[in-house]
Amino acid sequence: MSDLLTVEGLTLATSETRLVEDLSFSIAPGERFGLIGESGSGKSLTALAVTGLLPPAIRPSGSIRLGGTQVVGAPERALVRLRGDAVATVFQEPLTALDPLMPLGAQIAGPVRRRLRRSSSDASRGAVRREVMALLEQVRLPEPERLTRAYPHEVSGGQRQRVAIAMALACRPRLLIADEPTTALDVTTQAEIVQLINALVKELGLGLLFISHDLPVVGQVAERVMVMQQGRAVERGSTARVLIEPEDAYTRRLVDAARRFDSALEGRP
Numbered sequence: 001m002s003d004l005l006t007v008e009g010l011t012l013a014t015s016e017t018r019l020v021e022d023l024s025f026s027i028a029p030g031e032r033f034g035l036i037g038e039s040g041s042g043k044s045l046t047a048l049a050v051t052g053l054l055p056p057a058i059r060p061s062g063s064i065r066l067g068g069t070q071v072v073g074a075p076e077r078a079l080v081r082l083r084g085d086a087v088a089t090v091f092q093e094p095l096t097a098l099d100p101l102m103p104l105g106a107q108i109a110g111p112v113r114r115r116l117r118r119s120s121s122d123a124s125r126g127a128v129r130r131e132v133m134a135l136l137e138q139v140r141l142p143e144p145e146r147l148t149r150a151y152p153h154e155v156s157g158g159q160r161q162r163v164a165i166a167m168a169l170a171c172r173p174r175l176l177i178a179d180e181p182t183t184a185l186d187v188t189t190q191a192e193i194v195q196l197i198n199a200l201v202k203e204l205g206l207g208l209l210f211i212s213h214d215l216p217v218v219g220q221v222a223e224r225v226m227v228m229q230q231g232r233a234v235e236r237g238s239t240a241r242v243l244i245e246p247e248d249a250y251t252r253r254l255v256d257a258a259r260r261f262d263s264a265l266e267g268r269p
């Protein structure tokens with residue numbers, strides 16, 4: 001089966017520096033792939049490059065093929081179509097994805113309506129409403145009626161992230177990018193959102209690019225991982241192998257730090 005996403009020799013640079021260098025990886029349909037690395041290692045820029053949303057000062061070179069389309073150098077028109085069809089992103093802070101002045105139901109309705117119109121399907125108010133309700137149910141949000149009328153500040157952080165996930169799913173992507181989707185949430189809510197993303201990508205057969213600096217979280221989600229340090233891939237492999245027997249010195253440091261953190265939490269020396 002051909003890959004959903006194939007990144008080859010990707011380099012991202014400003015006029016002064018290279019921020020990501022010679023990165024290659026691929027994600028097959030239905031595969032869950034993790035990108036691990038400390039802050040500033042280039043994970044978010046890589047995700048932005050995949051969706052063609054890099055800041056103008058950062059130039060990509062190399063190749064990114066997403067659902068058969070070359071993203072590097074593609075005109076904005078083609079990228080808009082890809083973003084509405086092949087790929088959707090869930091970000092760290094759900095408030096960045098949500099309009100503070102619009103009820104949540106109307107926000108989910110936007111991408112639903114666009115997709116229905118694009119596929120020449122019934123985009124009447126009733127049809128859009130039915131899909132919005134189905135999406136709220138899919139992300140396991142209780143009281144969907146109340147939620148459609150609520151504004152972002154009237155619901156919890158975890159509920160906002162569920163709405164952001166519903167909006168991402170509204171365009172029926174084949175690849176879901178989750179960029180630190182749990183970092184802004186408390187520990188209990190983090191676990192619930194990780195479980196939800198895991199369940200949804202399996203249910204819907206989506207490819208997943210899961211980005212996090214948090215090794216245990218990536219370990220719960222990804223089948224394969226790639227570790228980044230200062231814009232370069234330093235290690236890759238099955239999640240179990242990389243997290244249990246890291247080969248690279250930097251990965252070993254990350255794994256040891258995560259183990260020390262766990263031991264401290266459990267009161268072990």
Ligand SMILES: Nc1ncnc2c1ncn2[C@@H]1O[C@H](COP(=O)(O)OP(=O)(O)OP(=O)(O)O)[C@@H](O)[C@H]1O
Binds near residue numbers: 038042043044055057
């Ligand atoms: N618009 C920009 N112009 C110049 N440099 C940038 C820009 N955006 C990010 N960078 C730099 O690129 C590098 C990689 O940033 P990136 O946000 O991809 O890291 P990250 O691994 O996702 O970290 P974090 O988890 O903190 O988001 C960093 O050194 C950052 O300072």
